[in-house]
Every structure is written in structure tokens, then in C-alpha cells.
Amino acid sequence: MDENKAENKPADISYGEIAQLEELIDRESLREVCRSFFDLFGLSIRVFSARGALLATVHEERSICRYVNSLNKGRVACSETVAQAQMRLPISPETVVHPCFTGAVYHIVPIIYDDRQLGRIVIGPFLPSEVTNTPPSLLNLDPQLDPERARAALSEMPRVRSQTAIRIAAHLRGILDLILFSGHRARLTSTMHLATVRENYRELSEKNASLQDAFNKLKELDRLKSNFLATVSHELRTPLTSIIGYSEMLEAGIAGEMTPEQTGFVETIRTKGELLLLLITSLLDLNKLERGQLSISTEYIDPRAVLDEVREMCVPEAEKKQVKIEAAWADDVPFIQADPVRLRQILINLVGNAVKFTPASGHVELSIRVTEIRVRTEGDEAEEDDGGFGAALMMAPERAVEFAIKDTGIGIPEAEIAKIFDAFYQVDGSSTREYGGAGLGLSIAKSLVAAHHGTIRVESRPAQGTTFFVVLPEAQPDAG
Amino acid sequence: MQLDFQARELTVKLVYYGPALSGKTTNLQAIHRLLSPEGKGRLMTLETRDDRTLFFDLLPLTVNLGSGLTVRIKLFTVPGQVIHNSTRRLVLQGADGVAFIADSQLNEVRANQASFKDLRKNLRDNGIDPSTMPIVIQYNKRDLPNIRGEEEIRRMASQGKERIYLATAFHGTGVAETFTGLIDATWENLERSHDLQKRFGLAPGTIGEDFRRRFNPPGEAPRHG
Numbered sequence: 170m171d172e173n174k175a176e177n178k179p180a181d182i183s184y185g186e187i188a189q190l191e192e193l194i195d196r197e198s199l200r201e202v203c204r205s206f207f208d209l210f211g212l213s214i215r216v217f218s219a220r221g222a223l224l225a226t227v228h229e230e231r232s233i234c235r236y237v238n239s240l241n242k243g244r245v246a247c248s249e250t251v252a253q254a255q256m257r258l259p260i261s262p263e264t265v266v267h268p269c270f271t272g273a274v275y276h277i278v279p280i281i282y283d284d285r286q287l288g289r290i291v292i293g294p295f296l297p298s299e300v301t302n303t304p305p306s307l308l309n310l311d312p313q314l315d316p317e318r319a320r321a322a323l324s325e326m327p328r329v330r331s332q333t334a335i336r337i338a339a340h341l342r343g344i345l346d347l348i349l350f351s352g353h354r355a356r357l358t359s360t361m362h363l364a365t366v367r368e369n370y371r372e373l374s375e376k377n378a379s380l381q382d383a384f385n386k387l388k389e390l391d392r393l394k395s396n397f398l399a400t401v402s403h404e405l406r407t408p409l410t411s412i413i414g415y416s417e418m419l420e421a422g423i424a425g426e427m428t429p430e431q432t433g434f435v436e437t438i439r440t441k442g443e444l445l446l447l448l449i450t451s452l453l454d455l456n457k458l459e460r461g462q463l464s465i466s467t468e469y470i471d472p473r474a475v476l477d478e479v480r481e482m483c484v485p486e487a488e489k490k491q492v493k494i495e496a497a498w499a500d501d502v503p504f505i506q507a508d509p510v511r512l513r514q515i516l517i518n519l520v521g522n523a524v525k526f527t528p529a530s531g532h533v534e535l536s537i538r539v540t541e542i543r544v545r546t547e548g549d550e551a552e553e554d555d556g557g558f559g560a561a562l563m564m565a566p567e568r569a570v571e572f573a574i575k576d577t578g579i580g581i582p583e584a585e586i587a588k589i590f591d592a593f594y595q596v597d598g599s600s601t602r603e604y605g606g607a608g609l610g611l612s613i614a615k616s617l618v619a620a621h622h623g624t625i626r627v628e629s630r631p632a633q634g635t636t637f638f639v640v641l642p643e644a645q646p647d648a649g
Numbered sequence: 650m651q652l653d654f655q656a657r658e659l660t661v662k663l664v665y666y667g668p669a670l671s672g673k674t675t676n677l678q679a680i681h682r683l684l685s686p687e688g689k690g691r692l693m694t695l696e697t698r699d700d701r702t703l704f705f706d707l708l709p710l711t712v713n714l715g716s717g718l719t720v721r722i723k724l725f726t727v728p729g730q731v732i733h734n735s736t737r738r739l740v741l742q743g744a745d746g747v748a749f750i751a752d753s754q755l756n757e758v759r760a761n762q763a764s765f766k767d768l769r770k771n772l773r774d775n776g777i778d779p780s781t782m783p784i785v786i787q788y789n790k791r792d793l794p795n796i797r798g799e800e801e802i803r804r805m806a807s808q809g810k811e812r813i814y815l816a817t818a819f820h821g822t823g824v825a826e827t828f829t830g831l832i833d834a835t836w837e838n839l840e841r842s843h844d845l846q847k848r849f850g851l852a853p854g855t856i857g858e859d860f861r862r863r864f865n866p867p868g869e870a871p872r873h874g
Binding site for chain 2: 182183184185186283284350353354357358361364365368369372
């Protein structure tokens, strides 16, 4: 609600109106239209905006005009008439006829668009067919005027019947109206385009800001969680070390002989304590991995030796469950560059899982083979979508070692596969689930593999079994 | 509303709002078809794709009153599709009255309601209290099967304050009533806020009456809609 002329913002459609002819008309095109009218009817045409700007003109100086202008009084009278014709504003929507002292006339036609006068067309001069005599206003104009010459020159002036001239003007006005309509529409469309883009940008900016805000809050929460986890794990580990230490001393009989029943109880306290310590250590590892603080000290190692060692460590647990562990590998397996403690941790976790999820009389197969891997180093993620820039170099794989841990266990449903490497994720997350664990092992394994520039992946079919593949690059020559 | 004292000219903006495909453009086409030529501008359609409005339609109308006052009415439609929300909000800016075109079909209840909520939200986003905006509601497409019954509509309407119109815009019925009803509702509101009768001798019912005289009865349906 605005009682004054609305102050439009640059891209405000408001009432969808236009104020000036200049805004809508392409002057060059308008001149072409006028030119074709001139060619067709031989009539001079000038188009003025409401503010008086001449937007297009096509005219030819007539013989009579040339002659009159060669006379002193004639020149004055002619320029007066022309100026008056060009300045005359039609008040009504009808054509105004403006006379010239030669007997010729100008037709002044208002350009009306959307009920507003935006300008005018001045047609002429031409001689109405109805005029047959040479008017006295011409003959008496200048004492030097030669009547015969004036008559001859006047006869060269185009002659048009008044009604025809009105129809010609109406036609020109109709064409102009179409041009104005198209221009108006184009202008509104582009204004609307701009306004919509601006409005969408504003909306998106607001949404981005609120998302950024939410993201910052989450990041802060995550940081708090990590700190909390680090502190709690550390504070838990100290008393736990004492519990395990004193249990071991009790078991060893340092505090005196115990009954077999007491020994059994103390053993349970110790083994459960050790389990708890393992879990806390895992939490600390994960925390360090998440913060990028875990240090990897690599050595030049034989993958076969590590896998065999892990197999031996897992055999007792497997035998308890009547699960067989088999191992097989080729002879030409290259050495790799890895942290032996962390590699063992990865493999123990995978083999341990395989045994845990395989029912009695099932088996677990461990194997090593030579394969290839495309090693991704720092900065690669940012370059992933570069459209294969330098692919002949950048896509070159390196020789690598693949550990496969295959079981005949329960398998993992397809929908869950993408999530199993997430921290704290359990396929069966219910409190009454059959298989224990904190859901940290695979998440830690994945992070550790990544720290070795390797990959880990899984193939699984429910009720048939699961195979985990860990691929680590071959040791680089300078590491030996 | 925009007032140009010098030109003695009053410009009023009316917006046809509603869910996608409820018949907003069809209403404007019918108004354009049924109104007598005097003071009727060209119907301008901006950017359509597959007969769906992308930006808006605009129909300018003029009333020249004997008193020398000219009333210019700009009829706009908004694009109904959900994704064009920012366009709707832009078109709605500066509106003096809204005709909400609802689809009478029973399975369009949710779409009608979602669009009305959208109208309310966009008015608020433009800084306008929706309760102060003159709104009339048209239940369109009365010729289709599976539509809400008239009696039920009247019962629901009696609980609200908006005037209700039934229409089949495709055949032109109910279109003039909706439009003149919107004019009346808008003028009552403008009279309250701008004292038009005192300042210009313009009585609230004048413009609506003028348009009622200018509408031809709905004739044949257009060959394509």
C-alpha cells in the first residue's frame, strides 16, 4: 500500500507496467518498420516518445519543401510548421490533422499502450487527394515565389485520400502495438527471471546459514564426545590395571593358598578384566584414529608370517567352537610395509569375527594373493572429479597383497553391508542379540587399513558366508 | 494499491492463487473472453511449458469513471507448481486482493489445503497479516465427477469469513461472479484503509457494478482449454 508512485526495487514486478516507450522499443527495428512503410506508401514517418525523443525517422525532402526553403520567408514558415507538427500532442486517442501552408497535412497519431499514451507517430507531409487547388497561403507566402514553379513542385507531393491515410496510420499503430506487447512481455520475463534467481539465492543463503549453524553445533558435540571418551577411557584403565594385576597375584598364590573354587572365581575376574581392558583400548584407538593421532610405525614385513601367527592365535577359540581354520598362500608374495602390531590387530579382528559368526562344523579359510591397488595419497579426494586429468599416469595401479578371510557363517544382509564399518554399528542391534561385541572392531580395522594406504571390502551372502578382503600395497623399494 | 494524484489514477493488483492445475489461467482466459472489449487489455502469458504457467499471466483492465478518475486493475495468476514458490511470493507482493482457486475434486483436498497454507506463509513472508487480506474462494471444476457437494461446501464456508463461489471456469460459469466478488471484497477493504468515497467520490460497489454490466453471459466453451 503506497500512496505515492511506487518506488520499485530493480527487480520488482509490482504492477507489471511500463512507463516509457524507450524501455520497450529497439530503435533500429522501429526504423526498419518505418522504412518498409515508407517504401510501401511513400509517406514520411517520424516516431516520438511521450517525452519528445525522436525514436525513428524515415523521410524524403519534397520538391515543394526544397523550393519553399530556398525563399527567405518560406524557410521561416516551413520550420515553424514542422516544429509545430512535431510538438503537437494529441489529446484524444484519435488522429490529429495538422495543416501546412502548402495545403499538405501531417497526421499525428497517438501511440497508446495499456491505456496510456506512450508517444506519437507523425506521418507526412502529404497532399490529401481532396485538395485540388494551390492554396493562397502558399501563393502569397513570399513575393519572390514563382506560382508556376510552386504548382509544379506541389504536384510532386504524394497524394493520399484522408481515409486511406487514417487506415495506414491504424495499420502502423497495430504493428507498433504488437512490438510493444512483445517487448513488454520480454521485459517482464527477464525481470521475473532476475527476481526469481535473486529470491532463490536469498532463500538458499538462509538455509545454508542455518545448516552451517547446525553443522557447527554437531562438530562441537563431536569434539566433546571425543574428549569425554578419551578421559573416561583413561580413567577406567588405571583402576582396571590394578584389578588385573591383583587378580594375577592372587592366582599365583602370592597372598596365600586358595581353594580351587576361589582360584576359579579369581580367574573369571581376571579374564573379564582383560576383556574390559581390550574394549577400553579399542575405544581409545578409535578416538585417536578419529582425531588422526594414532601413530603407525611401519616395518618391512612378510605378510605370510603375520597371517600364520594370527591363525595360530585364533585356533584355540575355533577348536572350542568346532570351527576349522585353513590357510593357503602362493610362494611369490611380496613383502609389505606395515605396522606389525596394527596389521595383527586388523587380522585378529577379522579372523576372530569369522570364527565368532561361523556355526559348529563350519570352516574359515585364510589366503593371500598378489593383486593390484590404486594407492590414494593425500589430496587425491579433491582431484577425484577432474574428468580423468592425467589418467594415464594417475590411474596406474601398484602391486599389492590381498588378504582374504572367508567363512561359512551367517552372512550379512545386503542392506547392512554399507553400514558395518561404522563405529558402534551392529547388524543385530537388539539388547538380546546372540553375538557380543561393542561394534568397534571393523570401524577400527577400516581406519587402520586406510592409515596403511590400503583398502578393505566385504562380500557376503546371508546363510552362506562372508569374505573380507584387505589389500595393502607392496613395500616401496626404498623401504627395504 | 497505487495512487497517482496527478493523473487521477488508481491501480489495484489482484492475484489468482491456488494449487497446480486448479484453473487460475483458465479463469483469466474466461474473464478475457467474456468481458466487453472496452477497457480490456491483452492477456499476457509469461513463459509457459506444456500449458503450465512458469511465471504468471497478466490481464490489465481499465475502468474510466465519469469523475475523471481512472481505475486500473491488474489481474495476475501465480504458478501453482510447488517448486515455483519464490515466484509466487514475488507475484503476491503488493496484492490488494486474492482469489483462491480450489479444485473441487475430492482427491484434491490436500493440494488445496497445502496451497492455502502456502498463501498464508507467503503473505506473512511479505510482511502482510493474512487476516487483513481480502480473499474469496472459488471451488472450480464443478462439472467433474467425484467433487465435494455444494451443501457441504456452504456448511464449511459458514465457519469462515471468505466469500465462496462455485465455478466451471472452462465453460466460463462462475468466473464473473468470482471476479466481481473479489472486486467488491477488495474495495470494501480499500475503502476502510483509504477513504476512497470521501476523497474521490468512489463508492465501494461502483467498480464491481461496472464490471457486472460488462460481462457477457458464458457461451460456448473454447475449443481448447
